Amino acid sequence: MSKLLLSVKYLKYLFLSTTKHGVHSPFIYDLVTKVFNDKGYKKEYEKIHQIKGANLSYPNVKRLKLIYRITNYLQSINLLEIGNSKELEPLFLTNTQTKVNVSYFKTALTMESELGTRRSSLTKKFDFIFLKPQIHEEKIIDNFENCLKYTHNNSVMIISNIHKSQEMEKAWNQIIKHKDVKVCVDLFYTGIMFFRKEQVKENFIIRF
Numbered sequence: 001m002s003k004l005l006l007s008v009k010y011l012k013y014l015f016l017s018t019t020k021h022g023v024h025s026p027f028i029y030d031l032v033t034k035v036f037n038d039k040g041y042k043k044e045y046e047k048i049h050q051i052k053g054a055n056l057s058y059p060n061v062k063r064l065k066l067i068y069r070i071t072n073y074l075q076s077i078n079l080l081e082i083g084n085s086k087e088l089e090p091l092f093l094t095n096t097q098t099k100v101n102v103s104y105f106k107t108a109l110t111m112e113s114e115l116g117t118r119r120s121s122l123t124k125k126f127d128f129i130f131l132k133p134q135i136h137e138e139k140i141i142d143n144f145e146n147c148l149k150y151t152h153n154n155s156v157m158i159i160s161n162i163h164k165s166q167e168m169e170k171a172w173n174q175i176i177k178h179k180d181v182k183v184c185v186d187l188f189y190t191g192i193m194f195f196r197k198e199q200v201k202e203n204f205i206i207r208f
Helices: 003-016 026-036 043-050 058-073 088-092 108-117 137-148 166-174
Strands: 078-081 102-107 130-132 158-160 183-186 188-193 202-205
Touching: 026 058, 043 058, 043 078, 043 088, 058 088, 058 130, 058 158, 058 188, 078 088, 078 137, 088 102, 130 137, 137 158, 137 166, 166 188
Parallel strands: 078 102, 078 130, 130 158, 183 202
Antiparallel strands: 158 188, 183 188
16 A cells, blocks of 8 residues: 555544544543553663564554553453564563563464464463564454454454555454454554453544
């Protein structure tokens, strides 16, 4: 997708997006006010610029900071990252929350076999999943569905670059309709999914 078209889509996102004042779900309202809008400094942010091979573009740095805040707010312990680079492990390596476990796979399609060969102490359910479609965007649906078996009611999944291409937008629109996905949040550069069965199915476009 050209930069011009992406800019046009971003302007459309700004027009359609809402702030905390347009959110009526208590769960999402708290997430917006306490996590999305948290502009405070965190010492862990300094690690982002030290991650070897990380994409240090403004949207990605902003996303990694958000991930840190979300996982701390939701007290996520078992984290899974899928993509072509390790970004979460260095971010949480020396985190004061020492119980955090970060697993990494290059593709979700091989997760099941790899999980089966690892130590039994490795969780088979994850509190947080970061799915980065950097290599095979056309396989994002397969990867998403493969990841579902490793989620529980309070899991959260993040997909990066949901508006990067027409293929990604098509995949995102299909994902938000999935029966297991209860709440979706579109932050333009990032898509967030929740699986809380107690939630009414809703989709939000939040200005971020």
